[in-house]
Amino acid sequence: MSKTPESLDADELLHLAIQASAQGNHxxxxxxxxxAIGVAPNEGKLHYMLGAExxxxxMYDRAAEEMARAVELDPKxxxxxxxxxxxxxxxxxxxxxxxxxxxLESLGAEHPLYLFKTGLLHLVRDxxxxxxxxxxxxxxxxxxxxxxxxxMRQVLRDIDKQLQANSTSAKPATPAKAAAAPKHVLLSxxxxxxxxxxxxx
Numbered sequence: 233m234s235k236t237p238e239s240l241d242a243d244e245l246l247h248l249a250i251q252a253s254a255q256g257n258h259x260x261x262x263x264x265x266x267x268a269i270g271v272a273p274n275e276g277k278l279h280y281m282l283g284a285e286x287x288x289x290x291m292y293d294r295a296a297e298e299m300a301r302a303v304e305l306d307p308k309x310x311x312x313x314x315x316x317x318x319x320x321x322x323x324x325x326x327x328x329x330x331x332x333x334x335x336l337e338s339l340g341a342e343h344p345l346y347l348f349k350t351g352l353l354h355l356v357r358d359x360x361x362x363x364x365x366x367x368x369x370x371x372x373x374x375x376x377x378x379x380x381x382x383x384m385r386q387v388l389r390d391i392d393k394q395l396q397a398n399s400t401s402a403k404p405a406t407p408a409k410a411a412a413a414p415k416h417v418l419l420s421x422x423x424x425x426x427x428x429x430x431x432x433x
Contacts, residue, residue, distance in 0.1 A: 242272035249281060253288075261285050276306030283312070287319065295319055300332075310336065314345045318352070326356055344374035348384055360391055 240248070245268035252260040265282040272278060283298030299316035303309055313336060320329035333349040340346060347370030354363040367388055371381045 242268040242275060242278065245271065246278060246281065249285075253285060258285050258289050274305055276302040276309050276312070279305065280309055280312040284315070292319055292323055296323075307335070310339065310345055314349060317349055321352060321356065329353070342373060344370040347373065348380075351384075352387070355387070355391070360395065363391065364388060
């Protein structure tokens with residue numbers, strides 16, 4: 233006998249949400265995640281995924297609230313913490329991004345998330361050489377999340393494009409404003425990180 237929607241547990245609802253998200257059905261994913269949170273309100277990963285879905289539909293403030301709730305419930309969700317800082321950064325809240333990312337320093341200077349957040353903070357200060365150095369090193373060390381590497385490569389490409397445009401423009405723009413990190417880095421390699429974070433439990 234198949235289960236009714238009301239009888240599904242939180243893990244089943246999470247898997248349905250991931251499936252819906254992969255198919256681009258964000259409404260269905262959000263509905264499933266909200267139901268899952270109703271079943272397991274203190275499960276950080278559910279809030280993480282809901283925040284990612286809100287980011288996908290452009291609700292960035294709500295996404296930040298969910299990411300903040302995720303790391304409050306589960307401080308070991310390093311990827312959620314990185315995404316929270318990224319949401320703040322792409323919304324122009326540099327100080328809040330810096331504060332959100334501070335705990336990532338405990339991962340060590342060779343950890344990809346530490347290198348990515350450090351590179352992005354150099355970016356907003358227009359320190360492009362340092363930004364590129366840290367992002368490239370993070371990409372080289374990041375063997376787990378190919379999609380996140382792709383997002384960081386896109387940041388580097390955006391920087392190069394803007395610097396090239398500035399070199400031919402009579403009135404150069406501020407590169408950091410034009411080359412901000414992509415807003416939808418959020419679902420990058422979510423499934424891989426979900427498994428990685430579960431291994432830490």
